[in-house]
Amino acid sequence: MKKFFLSAGLVAAGTASLEAAYAPDAGSDASRLWSISGTLRGFYDGNYATAPSSTSRGSYGFEVSPSISINKPLQQTEIGLRYTYGLYYYQDRQELGENPIDQTHQLDFWLDHAFTERWQARFQDSFVVAQEPQLLAQGAPTADPARVEGNNIANTATIRLNTDWTRLFSTVLTYQNNFYDYQNSGFNTNNNTASLAGELNRVGNSIALDFQWHVKPTTTISAGYQYGQVNYTGNELIAPGGNYVSIHQSVTNAFTIPNRFSDSRDNRSHTGYIGLQHNFLANLAFNGNVGVTYTENYNDPQNTTSFGPYANLSLTYTYLPGDYAQLGFVHQRNATDLISVDSKNGSIALDQESSLIYGSINHALTPKLLATLIGQIQLSTFNGGTYNNETDTTYSLGLDLTYTFNRHFSAEIGDNFDDLNSDVPGRNYVRDRVYIGVTATY
Numbered sequence: 455m456k457k458f459f460l461s462a463g464l465v466a467a468g469t470a471s472l473e474a475a476y477a478p479d480a481g482s483d484a485s486r487l488w489s490i491s492g493t494l495r496g497f498y499d500g501n502y503a504t505a506p507s508s509t510s511r512g513s514y515g516f517e518v519s520p521s522i523s524i525n526k527p528l529q530q531t532e533i534g535l536r537y538t539y540g541l542y543y544y545q546d547r548q549e550l551g552e553n554p555i556d557q558t559h560q561l562d563f564w565l566d567h568a569f570t571e572r573w574q575a576r577f578q579d580s581f582v583v584a585q586e587p588q589l590l591a592q593g594a595p596t597a598d599p600a601r602v603e604g605n606n607i608a609n610t611a612t613i614r615l616n617t618d619w620t621r622l623f624s625t626v627l628t629y630q631n632n633f634y635d636y637q638n639s640g641f642n643t644n645n646n647t648a649s650l651a652g653e654l655n656r657v658g659n660s661i662a663l664d665f666q667w668h669v670k671p672t673t674t675i676s677a678g679y680q681y682g683q684v685n686y687t688g689n690e691l692i693a694p695g696g697n698y699v700s701i702h703q704s705v706t707n708a709f710t711i712p713n714r715f716s717d718s719r720d721n722r723s724h725t726g727y728i729g730l731q732h733n734f735l736a737n738l739a740f741n742g743n744v745g746v747t748y749t750e751n752y753n754d755p756q757n758t759t760s761f762g763p764y765a766n767l768s769l770t771y772t773y774l775p776g777d778y779a780q781l782g783f784v785h786q787r788n789a790t791d792l793i794s795v796d797s798k799n800g801s802i803a804l805d806q807e808s809s810l811i812y813g814s815i816n817h818a819l820t821p822k823l824l825a826t827l828i829g830q831i832q833l834s835t836f837n838g839g840t841y842n843n844e845t846d847t848t849y850s851l852g853l854d855l856t857y858t859f860n861r862h863f864s865a866e867i868g869d870n871f872d873d874l875n876s877d878v879p880g881r882n883y884v885r886d887r888v889y890i891g892v893t894a895t896y
Contacts, residue, residue: 495891604637652690
């Protein structure tokens, strides 16, 4: 897409989202009713299929990415729409006789409305068709860390109502819907493996209510509750059952494991948390929530329940106009592509518990040269299945340099590096992507 491949991130209350791995769009003008831009880049992707090192292949290629934005401010309302198309050509896939082209689509829509000075609402929706895991993550830890062939769909819609009841007390009511649909479908009977649609197609709904006390102009404390419901919609077999025998301390136990279908991973969750927003200085701000989540997998034959921590913390330092640094930490549960039936107790991998540390620096080296550095470490632990308590650890680092010639034309060069270390055999990979390109904006 416009930023080549976006990073996952963590911004909204109760939901994760990392800033883009590359510099902001050069030449954009928020005062214009509409704007169009086009980007042309050449790149080298050292592991475009995110395969293990022994089988990885690299490829030269190019990207073409036009974008159009519309922004209409009214007296009490602001409406915005942005569409970005991405076409990526991989030379190596052409030489292998495969389809050399990936296409992505991203449509973002937002609507802000102030009913009164004390009642404000915001609706936003992001619709993506893509192959890259960071784009499909839609602001949450990645469910599948590998590149996925096909026109895979992810959509996130959020409605938020802010109400100032008094000068010191306010509430924030938030509803969010997440939708995921993978093109790869159908259980593979040859090797007994589930499809991505069977594993990951799902609809998530959550509603949260925050109570906020503005104890000082620079300090707000809060307490909140969020209810979440995730329903897996693949309607496919994901783990075949069978008869098993386990031996532990000379005791033999024979049991039967039932077939598991997509909805075996359905779950509901309850999260309670407290929060703090505080400006230490005019240019140094902290925002964080910490709490506890109770999760119930009510369709799983074992009716698994669990308690776990929840956290979403960020610290932002704006040290010069337009220059800032950000540091954050997020801990939450998220979906996973791994199933892995444990023959000892019959459990399957229901999800992951992920911790994400991220940081970024946006710095103008000169009035026309902007540098962006972003990094993250994500540690994800599997819940249930053969690899219960085993981990995936992902390291990501991105650097982008953008030179703005004028308000209509810019050039950039950058590098993105990803390293996945997994306790699960066959999941490890290293990927390095370098690119150079130009962008025209009107």
